Amino acid sequence: MMQQRHQQILPVATLLLTGLLALWAYWPGLSGGFLFDDLGSLPALGAYGPVTHWDTFWRYITSGTADPTGRPLAMLTFLLDAHDWPANPLPFKRTNLILHLLNGVLLYLLLARLGKFLGIEKRRSSVAASLGCALWLLHPLMVSTTLYVVQREAMLATVCTLAGLLLWLHGRHRLCEGRLKSGMMWSVLGLGGFTLLGTLAKANGALLPLYALLIEIVLLRDRHPVRPHASRRAYRWTMAVLGLLPALALIGYLVKAGAQGLMTGGPVGIRSWSIGQRLLTEPRVLMDYLQLLWLPRPFSSGLFNDQYVASSSWLHPAITLPSTLAVCSLIAVAWWQRRWHPAFALALLFYFAGQLLESTSLPLELYFEHRNYAPALLMFWPLGLWLTDTCRLKIFKVSLVVVLPLILATITHARAEVWGDVRTQGLVWAKINPASPRAQANAAEIEMENDRPLAAINRLEVSLAAHPEQSQLVFNLIDARCMVGGVGMTDTDAARKAMQSTTSTGTLFVRWFEHALPIAISERCPGLDLATLQSFIDAGLHNPRLSAANSQQDLTWLRGRIALAEHQPDVALIEFERALDMQIRPAFALQAAATLGAAGYPPLGLQLLDHYQLVKGNITHAQVSMSMLHEWVLERQNYWQDELARLRATLQTDTTTQYPSVPAANQKHP
Known part of the structure; x- marks a missing residue:
């Protein structure tokens, strides 16, 4: 007995001890x-x-x-x-x-x-x-x-x-x-x-x-x-x-x-x-x-x-x-x-x-x-x-x-x-994986966050010499250069070369651009201006490996952002409409129209929404998958219709406030 x-009792006790040991190990x-x-x-x-x-x-x-x-x-x-x-x-x-x-x-x-x-x-x-x-x-x-x-x-x-x-x-x-x-x-x-x-x-x-x-x-x-x-x-x-x-x-x-x-x-x-x-x-x-x-x-x-x-x-x-x-x-x-x-x-x-x-x-x-x-x-x-x-x-x-x-x-x-320590983790992985562009880019970001831009520059230059096609390396290098005084032609040439040869930028370039654009506008970093950003985008647009609709849409969208920064709203509208036509999505239409409105051009935001209404019949619907069910849920909840209507109302109010003497049907930007 x-x-x-x-x-x-033995198996239960053994499992309990093993569990406690695992808790200690992972804590x-x-x-x-x-x-x-x-x-x-x-x-x-x-x-x-x-x-x-x-x-x-x-x-x-x-x-x-x-x-x-x-x-x-x-x-x-x-x-x-x-x-x-x-x-x-x-x-x-x-x-x-x-x-x-x-x-x-x-x-x-x-x-x-x-x-x-x-x-x-x-x-x-x-x-x-x-x-x-x-x-x-x-x-x-x-x-x-x-x-x-x-x-x-x-x-x-x-x-x-x-x-x-x-x-x-x-x-x-x-x-x-x-x-x-x-x-x-x-x-x-x-x-x-x-x-x-x-x-x-x-x-x-x-x-x-x-x-x-x-x-x-x-x-x-x-x-x-x-x-x-x-x-x-x-x-x-x-x-x-x-x-x-x-x-x-x-x-x-x-x-x-x-x-x-x-x-x-x-x-x-x-x-x-x-x-x-x-x-x-x-x-x-x-x-x-x-x-x-x-x-x-x-x-x-x-x-x-x-x-x-x-x-x-x-x-x-x-x-x-x-x-x-x-x-x-x-x-x-x-x-x-x-x-x-x-x-x-x-x-x-x-x-x-x-x-x-x-x-x-x-x-x-x-x-x-x-x-x-x-x-x-x-x-x-x-x-x-x-x-x-x-x-x-x-x-x-x-x-x-x-x-x-x-x-x-x-x-x-x-x-x-x-x-358990993000800084130690990044530096250890970079040491173990000296040939990994991701590991070196990640370690460089950690070094910049800890106010060590020179260490980041040295690390990135070594890795970039072996992997010139890696855009994540060169854009981190530009960030580090900005921290110590400015960007040189060698760096911008390397960035254009990377954009011309990279297999995919994913969301990396878009995220980098979002924080680089204010720097270029304010001229806080010598050598990084709007024309330089434009040259990076153009290099990507001519890269055959970035010919997919989503990549082309992202890059064309960024061209429009630069046009807005240069106070060329009509050009921005053209770029945004061109980007929308590449991959018709209500989320993109909302983002583009809201961006035009926030920049001080609500009538152009309304024109962008009107363009979306014209082309939305050409939306490519998802095949049988969770994405198709997601589309059905949003449609059943009238999610996009409500969001578009809410944005349109906001843009119309802003237009009326900014241009009260111009009939709504004829309102344009100044």
Whole structure:
């Protein structure tokens, strides 16, 4: 009786201690700030006003653009931390840490369940599950997911994956007992319902059926078949419809994307590499990931991995072919050993299956540490099983059971300290990634914020010499030059060259322009005037890689801003109308008309709105996706109609106030 009670208390106590150790390890990182993609996704919290009532809730929850689904489940959870933007990062990071701990509990339950299927003694199975869970939960590689706020998307998809697998296994167990109705219900809920939920958090949730198939083939089919005839037939249909078909559809989609990329040579103008080069590169990336998992270190490259060089052939770099052979060999060995070493085989196959979406044919960036979060779930379980088999090397193995989690927690604590200090974080990453333009630009910004412009200049000049096409480097360099006296022709020439050759400016150039325009108008920085800004824009407009409608619209919009600054409102109106025609959006029409009105030309703002009314019938509507639903929500709420009417009324009032003697129909600017 006492022994049985002890066996029940031990897992709970172990999980509690592991959780406390994880809290200690991650605590320093909670004081960190928002980073990188956080600043691209989280401002949606305030894009349509504070999320304080149902109208703003529906506008916000449908505003996601990542994946066709928009990831609304992840967006929903951000409301736990803030209802407006800007916001305090602490609540976001705290919620992420809670989710990480929850995933640890779910992982323990899954590993303990899988251990039973291996026929292992219950106590050993429980300890092995605890150790496998602890090594994953405390691993420093998970810091770049847990403390990176926007990667809550990956964490929520993992919650759904683990919960879905547990429910499916519960349903399968009931089917084995002949409970057809309840077994089917739990199986369908686990495989169907939680795949859907996981996909609404991030597309990685769609991998759940593939994970279930691997567990079925490697661990369950031969050892624990579903025997009652009716249950077996129902189970086969369930696995075919909710397991095999979704998995095949996903693999087919990736194959199609790869084939199209190979044929077109894409992604043209988006990345500096082709799909073929990406496919050659990813085996190297996967081997690097495995090295980080099995040889953890206090510091890593973090979020800045743009220096990772794509493979151009099997031998360039030379590690390309060996890495590809190594990945293929690991998969082949795992498949071959599935009968004799099922835990080892399942852990490896699970890992590579988890990398399918982000490390194959989709034109995502080459390398990110957070892509290991879900794939590595089972990675340390085989080690846990080996260490808990104390027939041999008992003292050595028991020592490792205690020491390994403590070592990982210590390394994670050191890494979390870096994540908890934005200044230290930026400088450490810049030192680790000397060839990364993003890391050097980020470090230079930190140095300028700390009144060290000369250090920023030295850093940026070195990086710019190696990456002259990187606009983020040259515009930061101009900022630093302005802090120490002025901009020279060498700097402006470098800026024009970067704008002519960059693959994408994203929102970087627009954001930089917004703070550079007042400086140019006031002539506070010698060498940076309106004509210079105009030359940067013109260089971008002649860059064939910036030919996409959104890039052209942004640059044309900025030409209009310069025309306003030069007191040429008619030219500004022409540029704004031209920009609007490139991509007809009510948000842009509002922004352009409001800008004209704020500059003192409300009649031209009204003309801009009139032009929008003429061309709005040519709006290209979103395809079937969350963006389409977002358009429907805004239309149903008359959001744009009300905003346009409100702005029109304001502009008409301003026009009447400024030009009272001119009939409204004939009002022009002075």
